[in-house]
Amino acid sequence: MEEKLEYVAAGEGMVVLPLSMAAFYTRADVVHVPVSDLAPHRVCLAWAAGRTSPLLAEFAELAESAESAGSAGSAAEQLGSVGGSR
Numbered sequence: 001m002e003e004k005l006e007y008v009a010a011g012e013g014m015v016v017l018p019l020s021m022a023a024f025y026t027r028a029d030v031v032h033v034p035v036s037d038l039a040p041h042r043v044c045l046a047w048a049a050g051r052t053s054p055l056l057a058e059f060a061e062l063a064e065s066a067e068s069a070g071s072a073g074s075a076a077e078q079l080g081s082v083g084g085s086r
Contacts, residue, residue, distance in 0.1 A: 001021060001025055002025065005025055005027060005030055008030050009027060009029040009030050016035070016038075017032070018041075019034070045059070045060055045063055
């Protein structure tokens with residue numbers, strides 16, 4: 001993160017940050033401007049494909065139960081499509 005902000009401070013780029021990162025990484029030479037019209041982001045779980053554990057499976061199930069009702073597919077299905085494994 002600090003390297004990205006170095007590029008921004010040098011005038012060589014810009015970056016979109018979560019509010020928590022913008023609050024944590026404050027610098028006098030970088031301006032943070034809120035962007036209110038971006039779509040909400042999604043957070044996904046991921047782990048090594050060969051790793052199996054009852055704790056991982058339970059955590060994925062808990063995350064899935066907390067997921068909003070309007071999302072497409074289960075957390076396990078979505079993770080399986082990107083190489084996740086239980």
